[in-house]
Amino acid sequence: MQRNSKLLPALLLSIAAGVITTPAPALAAEKCAVDTRKTRVVSERVGKRIQKAYELYSADQVDQALELLLEISTSNEFDKAYVSRFIGNLYAGKDGQAQTAMKHLKVAIDIDQLGGTDHAAALRLMADLSIQERKFEQSLKYYEQWMAFTCKEDTNVYLRMATANFELKRHDKVLPLADKAIATQTSPNKGPYTLKMGSYYETKQYTKAAKVVEDMVRLFPSDQRLWVQLAQMYMLSEDYKRSLYTMDVAYRNGYLEKPSEYKMLAQLYAQNEIPFRSAQIQEEYLSSGVVEKDEASLSMLANTYHQAKEIGKAITYYGQVAELTDKSRYYMRQAGLLMEAERFKEAKTAARKALDAQGLKSAGEAQMLLAQAHFYLEEYAPAYRAAQAAVKDSKTAKTAQGWVSYIQETAQRKKVQL
Structure with a gap:
């Protein structure tokens, strides 16, 4: 997760002028610790050095400001906390210094x-840095402390807590937090919905995952890829008709991008007992080069045309995959269909090729x-x-x-010499 570059100036301004962060709905009507904590000021000696450090920061001389702050010797705990928080904020704005920032914030x-606003901001930054550094347990600890201290709800806090639990594979805890993020957001954001869908997916609750993606399709119509995700969730939940309908919508609107998605559409047509349409789509994506003409794709196309009783097409594609692989089983399938189509000369050729090809199981x-073709x-x-x-082959001896x-x-009877 990338840190917001605007966060640091706001935090520093709160140190200098007591600016309060954006208000959020209160969890309870009574006074909270953030409101009841008394405001204190640093000692005059420390205050002068902090003011100088802030002036250096304002002039983009962050390293010099840090050098000055790190040299301050404090005589009481409040001064120490104030200076430590300032140092932590400055390190938080420097690449690769999150660990150092957390040490001082702690x-x-x-x-x-610290005063109520300052202590709350320190907790929030500590939590944000922790999740950034993938210290998920630690981030949850500080987010919970921030919520208890401020008595506030915050959409981003709920979302990040849900993310931390997702990373920790605590999917039962992800769902209520994601729901709270959804309930408190002022405009729809995909983040909590994605976490809900992911948690249902990880726990194999595919029908519930599909319901979440249905909401996402409705709420985020500009995200065309959601149609593909919805079709995938329907497929996983074995609702093949809905999956086909949804995937076909994505296909007709040009939302498919990956070869696997085109293959999925073809598979869905076959599963819904529409093999001819499945084969047409396969033929289309193979001809256009979207999917490579390899053994798997050509044999699938041949099989699908065979299921659709399009024998001529099946013969063609069994021949192509046979020539590509030199495997006897494809020549055998081609020969069998050529016999069925009474194309006996071609059947002879295919049968002879099967005898010479790789992997022949039964000569x-x-x-x-x-013999039959002749x-x-x-x-x-x-x-x-x-x-x-x-x-001579035990498998065919009796019939032969x-x-x-x-x-x-x-x-x-025909007076032909054998």
Whole structure:
């Protein structure tokens, strides 16, 4: 979390002139410690040096101001607290000095003698620096002290406390704090909604996460990516129809950006038993180069066209993935569909390629496809040889033996020499 660059001047002005930070709603009507604590002033000797340090800071001579403050020897606890807080504020404005700033702020806080506004500001800065440095337990401690001391509610404090608990994986504590941040904000801010959604997601409460994102879509219409998030939450909660509708809205409006999102849309069409539309989208994103033509994407497209009973398209894409990978299973699928389409010459070619390709699990199955293709082309001698080869494979031996006999009978009837 980046620190607000405007924070330091406001804090320093509060030291010099007692400026009160922006008011927030009171938690209770009675007087709080911030209001009842008496105002005190530093000793004259220390006050002169503090004034000089402030003048140096105002002239952008921060290092010189720090040097002056670090040399001050205090004679009482109040002076020590006041100087320590000033030093802490100055270090807070320097890159990489948050740890040093917290060391000095802790001194001021532990003495617990600063005026109400100053002590409250020290607590708040200590909490903000702690969360910045990922000291989440410590940040919660000081935010709670700030709330107890000031009796105030603050949207950013609730939001940062929710963030700290989220980082600590205390998701049950994130939700009420995020709700308080939402209740106290003057205009919608995505932060607490995102934390709520994230907490529901992390605890696998996907339906509740989807409800939060529904609110976000309504409240933040300019954030187009929320439509994709909503579709993802619906999908995780197994509400595939809503997920498809939402993802399709995102697609039609040009909100999809990542290859995984286009794949998700295609998957949703397939899950909703609309395989032809799924295949069309896959074909579109492969043609445009949004998704790479690799084994996974081409085989998915071939399978989807197969499910849609678009046999010609399935044959084409099984052929493409087979040529890309040289894997027998894709040649086998292509050969089987070519047989189904009665494209026997092409089936012969695919079956032969399957026999020579990588990873062939059953030579007998490829030989059977080859035998059948030859047979239907009335090429009985090569059909007979392929069927005999398939007999040698235990997986196809019984079926192949039947085909051997059938080919013999057919060849004999047609007076063809085998």
